[in-house]
Amino acid sequence: MGTNLIIFSLLYNVVCVISFRVSSLHGTVGAHSAQRLSMQHVAMQASKGATLSPGQEPPKTAHDFDADYNLNCADECNIDRRGEYSGLFQLSEQSAAFDRLACEVDGAELIAPLARVLEDLDAALLIEDDTKPIPLSAVEKGLDKLLKSNTGTGCKEIETAVVYHLKDKYQGMLTESPILERIVSKPQGYTGDYLTIEWMYDNRPRDIGSYNGRRIDQAALELVACKAVQNRRGLLTSVFSEAVAERSATDSSPLQVASMACGPAREVYDFFHQDPARMDICFQLIDLDADALLFVQSWCDEMTIKPHQVTLHQKNLLLGCVGRERINLPQQDLMYSMGLIDYLSDKTIIRLLNFVHENLRAGGKVVLGQFHTRNPTRGLMDTILEWKLIHRNEDDMNRIFSLSKFNSHCTEIVYDATGTQMLCCCEK
DSSP, rough: HHHHHHHHHHHHHHHHHHHHHHHHHHHHHHHHHHHHHHHHHHHHHTTTTOOOOOTOOOOTTTSSSHHHHHHHHHHHHHHHHHHHHHOOOOOHHHHHHHHHHHSSHHHHHHHHHHHHHHHHHHHHHTOOOOTOOOOOOHHHHHHHHHHHHHHSSHHHHHHHHHHHHHHHHHHHHTTTSSHHHHHHHHHTTTSSOOOHHHHHHTTTOOOOSSSSHHHHHHHHTSHHHHHHHHHHHHHHHHHHHHHHHHHTTTOSSSSEEEEETTTHHHHHHHHHHHTTTOSEEEEEESSSHHHHHHHHHHHHHHHTTTTTTTEEEEEOHHHHHHHHOOOOOOOEEEEEEEESSSOOOOOHHHHHHHHHHHHEEEEEEEEEEBBBBOOOOOOHHHHOOOOOOOOOOOHHHHHHHHHHOSSSSOOOOETTTTEEEEEEEEOO
């Protein structure tokens, strides 16, 4: 009896130490995320023309912030977490149920394939080889298949066991990847903020000095949802080019385009990149996040974009849709949004479409980005990433458009290469 008590006491102390390490590291990374945002804010304001004091460093551009982030996080986060990856410690009974269900007849057929994939993930996390990929995409596929197949008796128990198992065992892994840590910690107060999207667009793994940070970040960027976000950037520049070509054939005035919840607006950057002085298009960029607009202002300054080419509006778009905040826009030829309506109810999207309809000229076009229900990253997003989206299909979007002032199905739906991102289009 005395021996058992000693063993139990030792195990309890070990678990407490590991829990403390996990919580301490997460707090450290979160603090550095906030510090980084503060540095960005100061740097962007400086880039708008502030005079430098003697000995003061020149202002940073939108491309300089990652180096600061890495430097500030490296000392605190250079921790070898292999002991925590071993899977020896389960932090909840619900998580332990995963192993039990994997051995039962009813649960084994569903859980066993995912369990094997997770074993491969554990093995990869223990390898000291920067060239060895982290099989997060295999986990993405395995979890997606399990959740879509899990419809029989006891499905809720199985889903709960899987979710708790993933959260308990791999939460520490997320804090090592800058992009995953940002998705989970939500330093701007919401998921999918401008800098998260910017990192996805940049498609370059980052490192905060941790054991596996760069490898995990690379694996995150290869998830289908991240690829879909990257792909929509190119789709939008094609939409701009087509609209300008159509307009120039009949009208010499500039095309008027509005972006709703613009984020980093890199699609606009891409469009101006070849010819910053072009005068055939004017953008109105709307976002509630001041940091997002400061970021856009920084690359506008770098490219010497004039205010009449890109106009920034810090406005609450949803209040504008119900008339509680005024957004002064000229009549628009094209209005679009990416990464907004996935968070909105059908009723709110209808209000947004009505707002768009009122601000479009006759013959104008709306383009709304929407994640499709077949998104294979949905399982990971809904569980350990806590990135909750409202996924919709073509029927859903046609119904929503029909209930708005457009009173019509989508005139066109364009898909990215993964088939996950829809661009739902309709003309006034």
